[in-house]
Amino acid sequence: MITGDALSMQTAMGIAGTAGAIGVGAVFVGAGIAKLRSRRIFSGVVANYRLLPEALVPVVAATLPFAEVAVGVALICGVRLAAVxxxxxxxVFAAAxxxxxxxxRSHIDCGCGRSELRQPLSRALVTRNLVLALLLVPALLPQPxxxxxxWLIGLAAGTALYLITLLANTLAALAQGPLAMERNSR
Incomplete structure (x- = not known):
């Protein structure tokens, strides 16, 4: 027999799983679409990491955006195993x-999304990716x-997670952009 506390915890974890899947799924869809829009320069972003053999760079640059969109859509649609x-x-992104x-080499662009908002590598980005990965753990648990x-609470929380991530990325990129650099040099 499941007690009220256990049922509440199971419901909370279910909502957290839904929120994580929707939020991270939206991050992946947005990043993948942005990379597809900038596919002309994305190969250079991949090459700048200097982690892959030269022959694999165009393959990864061509397939990664589609993989991100597919994984993101699967997460949003509730495919639990897409969290893996x-x-x-x-x-992998955090490790790279x-x-x-x-x-x-923190000066290189992270390639996280919008090319017009070039964002240099930072420990904050590494931490962001680790946190997003952890937020997917509840999505792997059996959902009540x-x-x-x-479900609407999970959707709202997932949307908020996506928007907060988008805002943080945009603010961080703008803080490192040419206008901020010009202002700081005065």
Missing amino acids: PAGLLLL MAINIGRG QFASAQ
Whole structure:
């Protein structure tokens, strides 16, 4: 027999799983679409990481945006197992950034999304990817049957997660942009 506390915890984890999947899914869809729009320069972004053999750079640059969109859509549609490749991608991205930061190459663009908002590598981006990966863990747990209100709470929280991530990325990119640099040099 499930107690009220256990049912509440199961419901909370279910909402957290829905929120994480929707929020991270939207991040992936947005990033993938942005990369597709900038596919002319995205190969250079991948090459700048200096982690792949030269022959793999165009392959990764061509397939990664489609993979991100597919994983993102699957997460948003409630495909629980999509949290596995999404989490792995986030961990690979975090590791690639950390390796380059460790090499003293934090000046390169992260390639996280919008090319017009060039964003240099930072520990904050590594942390962001690790946090997003952790937010997917509840999505892997068995999900309880939801009432529509609980699903809507998960949808609202996932949308808020996406918007907060988008805002943080935009503000961080603008803080490193040419206008900020010009203002700081005065």
